[in-house]
Amino acid sequence: MFVLPEFSELSxxxxxxxxxxxxxxxxxxxxxxxxxxxxxxPAADHLLEPMAARAAAITRRRFGRVIQIYAPLYLxxxxxxxxxxxxxxxxxxxxxxxxxxxxxxxEAMLLLGRGFxxxxxxxxxxxxxxGVDYLATLARRLRxxxxxxxxxxxxxxxxxxxxxxxxGITGVAVYQETYDRRTYREVHLAGPKxxxxxxxxxxxRGAEAGFREVGLGFLLGLADWRTEALSLGLxxxxxxxxxxxxxxxxxxxxxxxxxxxxxxxxxxxxxDLARLIFALRLYDPDVGxxxxxxxxxxxxxxxxxxxxTRYSAGSCTAPGGYSEPESSGEQFAVGDHRTIDEVCRAxxxxxxxxxxxxxxxxxxxxxxxx
Amino acid sequence: MKIICNGQEREVAPAxxxxxxxxxxxxxxxxVVAEHNGRVLAREEHEFILLDEGAVLELIxxxxxx
Amino acid sequence: MLTIAGKTFRSxxxxxxxxxxxxxxxxxxxxxxxxxxxxxxLRRVDLDDPGDxxxxxxxxxxxxxxxxxxxxxxxxxxxxxxxxxxASGGGNWVKxxxxxxxxxxxxxxxxxxxxxxxxxxxxxVVLPYINADPILALRLQEAGAAAVMPLGAPIGTNKGLVTxxxxxxxxxxxxxxxxxxxxxxxxxxxxRAMEMGADAVLVNTAIAVAGDPVRMAAAFxxxxxxxxxxxxxxxxxxxxEAEASSPVGGLDFLR
Numbered sequence: 248m249f250v251l252p253e254f255s256e257l258s259x260x261x262x263x264x265x266x267x268x269x270x271x272x273x274x275x276x277x278x279x280x281x282x283x284x285x286x287x288x289p290a291a292d293h294l295l296e297p298m299a300a301r302a303a304a305i306t307r308r309r310f311g312r313v314i315q316i317y318a319p320l321y322l323x324x325x326x327x328x329x330x331x332x333x334x335x336x337x338x339x340x341x342x343x344x345x346x347x348x349x350x351x352x353x354e355a356m357l358l359l360g361r362g363f364x365x366x367x368x369x370x371x372x373x374x375x376x377x378g379v380d381y382l383a384t385l386a387r388r389l390r391x392x393x394x395x396x397x398x399x400x401x402x403x404x405x406x407x408x409x410x411x412x413x414x415g416i417t418g419v420a421v422y423q424e425t426y427d428r429r430t431y432r433e434v435h436l437a438g439p440k441x442x443x444x445x446x447x448x449x450x451x452r453g454a455e456a457g458f459r460e461v462g463l464g465f466l467l468g469l470a471d472w473r474t475e476a477l478s479l480g481l482x483x484x485x486x487x488x489x490x491x492x493x494x495x496x497x498x499x500x501x502x503x504x505x506x507x508x509x510x511x512x513x514x515x516x517x518x519d520l521a522r523l524i525f526a527l528r529l530y531d532p533d534v535g536x537x538x539x540x541x542x543x544x545x546x547x548x549x550x551x552x553x554x555x556t557r558y559s560a561g562s563c564t565a566p567g568g569y570s571e572p573e574s575s576g577e578q579f580a581v582g583d584h585r586t587i588d589e590v591c592r593a594x595x596x597x598x599x600x601x602x603x604x605x606x607x608x609x610x611x612x613x614x615x616x617x
Numbered sequence: 618m619k620i621i622c623n624g625q626e627r628e629v630a631p632a633x634x635x636x637x638x639x640x641x642x643x644x645x646x647x648x649v650v651a652e653h654n655g656r657v658l659a660r661e662e663h664e665f666i667l668l669d670e671g672a673v674l675e676l677i678x679x680x681x682x683x
Numbered sequence: 684m685l686t687i688a689g690k691t692f693r694s695x696x697x698x699x700x701x702x703x704x705x706x707x708x709x710x711x712x713x714x715x716x717x718x719x720x721x722x723x724x725l726r727r728v729d730l731d732d733p734g735d736x737x738x739x740x741x742x743x744x745x746x747x748x749x750x751x752x753x754x755x756x757x758x759x760x761x762x763x764x765x766x767x768x769x770a771s772g773g774g775n776w777v778k779x780x781x782x783x784x785x786x787x788x789x790x791x792x793x794x795x796x797x798x799x800x801x802x803x804x805x806x807x808v809v810l811p812y813i814n815a816d817p818i819l820a821l822r823l824q825e826a827g828a829a830a831v832m833p834l835g836a837p838i839g840t841n842k843g844l845v846t847x848x849x850x851x852x853x854x855x856x857x858x859x860x861x862x863x864x865x866x867x868x869x870x871x872x873x874x875r876a877m878e879m880g881a882d883a884v885l886v887n888t889a890i891a892v893a894g895d896p897v898r899m900a901a902a903f904x905x906x907x908x909x910x911x912x913x914x915x916x917x918x919x920x921x922x923x924e925a926e927a928s929s930p931v932g933g934l935d936f937l938r
Contacts, residue, residue, distance in 0.1 A: 491821050517937045549936030623727045650771035657770045677767050679737050682724025682753050683699030683887030
């Protein structure tokens with residue numbers, strides 16, 4: 248089981264890093280956790296440019312000049328959790344909706360028609376509305392048409408993940424939101440999500456179930472981003488050792504205004520986010536880094552080639568939003584409103600190839616075991 | 618009575634134990650292990666097993682190796 | 684301190700007992716090397732020339748014997764040798780070698796994985812000798828191997844760490860100790876393996892056939908220690924000048 252050191256202890260490690268530590272980490276061929284701490288620390292504030300250069304070189308060497316494209320598909324905004332930062336939070340007065348299987352399929356086909364081959368299925372936590380049966384049925388209907396079907400839903404048990412894997416789901420993303428226990432307690436007010444440890448153990452269950460890819464992340468804006476990133480680095484390294492067959496990705500959801508009017512508890516600027524991405528790229532050359540439409544076009548275009556490997560595009564975060572653009576009840580406000588074609592054009596203009604598939608869910612055999 | 622020991626035919630007296638044979642060959646019973654008719658024996662068994670006519674015995678011990 | 688299957692070793696240099704000119708030279712060299720773990724092979728007693736008994740020369744209190752399955756050409760033979768080693772009072776540790784090609788003595792990955800599974804089931808502590816194949820190392824780890832022993836170069840070649848790049852991957856991924864075995868021909872090779880983060884190295888030929896095996900053993904002891912200390916101290920990286928340029932578009936887009 249993954250055990251994370253005390254958050255304050257990790258903050259202390261970061262604070263104790265010197266400029267010399269940071270310089271050395273920047274040049275190191277293989278970075279350890281102390282190197283990551285150094286690159287995240289204030290001692291590396293002046294190294295943003297060279298970090299970007301190294302991150303760009305490593306990304307180019309490992310991934311080539313390609314960017315993967317995906318779109319989220321919101322299936323339901325029902326949720327039994329009360330989370331201070333989330334638009335879907337149980338207390339919020341928003342229009343609640345769960346797509347029928349037919350509606351969900353129609354949304355997926357609309358995305359396919361727009362050129363998406365990778366769809367991320369998203370829900371709140373409402374297993375009675377969107378449970379394993381629903382997701383397995385939907386996956387079976389979509390698997391032969393999509394290259395990748397990933398999920399960002401409530402944490403499941405390993406056996407449930409195995410069912411979804413066999414049904415054609417290729418990957419799972421589950422964000423810890425914050426690795427700081429105290430903050431976690433303060434922002435998760437009610438519901439199953441209040442169980443920090445169960446959530447922390449979820450990526451391992453996903454990997455154990457056999458998913459090709461497991462996504463990690465934390466919300467930027469809840470607790471000190473440097474310590475969050477170091478915690479994630481430890482989590483990632485532990486997962487890599489234990490689950491060497493699994494690919495890993497990291498997402499960077501930066502808190503943006505949502506219906507609940509949650510003001511970020513800490514400010515995370517663009518330079519911080521950029522640094523976080525560069526540091527993780529240097530620390531783990533193989534990890535997929537995801538930049539969603541939460542961020543604005545200027546930032547997303549500028550970051551092309553500097554570390555991220557996957558972009559969402561044309562996203563709508565309300566259930567049914569692709570078929571009915573005026574749908575309300577969104578999870579967060581999008582920062583990049585461009586269509587997939589516009590995003591792909593921007594990617595090409597920068598000399599990168601937007602790729603829409605690197606696997607086919609159909610290759611995943613129904614009977615295949617983890 | 619004849620047995621096969623380490624691939625060679627060998628004449629031994631009836632009622633010879635494995636330990637007896639090892640001693641007879643001038644070897645140290647503490648460092649030799651025997652495989653008797655294809656079965657690896659624990660060293661404690663050596664002195665209780667009588668060799669029969671045609672028994673196939675392998676006597677093995679540690680040698681230098683990397 | 685190195686720990687394998689719950690047993691700790693102060694020395695990260697493992698010795699071999701083959702190819703020495705005499706048991707006395709072997710003993711002196713092994714003592715000079717500081718090695719605690721030494722490998723031994725199993726052979727039929729040559730009835731026409733029983734010769735010296737290695738067990739007599741080496742103090743079992745001082746040296747921990749690691750019997751190998753040298754000579755086994757497939758999994759079945761290796762399992763048989765391991766059982767014989769255990770019956771000989773060699774303990775339940777075994778350095779698993781499955782080498783079907785007598786010319787190169789390169790290990791067979793398929794047979795090694797198979798034998799590891801069987802021996803682990805029988806309660807052995809298995810240390811498989813393998814080519815420097817990172818995926819095989821992980822598969823063996825899953826099969827219950829207590830350590831992996833990838834080669835630096837084919838055995839007896841003294842070519843050093845020909846497999847360095849692959850060894851680096853194995854070291855970065857393994858959850859069990861990595862002992863670099865075979866091909867280490869000079870103390871500098873051993874030091875490099877340790878600098879890379881190997882947990883231990885096994886040296887036999889390079890010591891046994893040296894002009895002065897006892898002095899060579901002492902040289903290896905120092906090299907292994909130096910390499911380990913360098914690893915723990917944290918090496919500075921070689922500079923990659925080609926990467927020292929700024930990002931193409933700069934970072935002016937950041938607000």
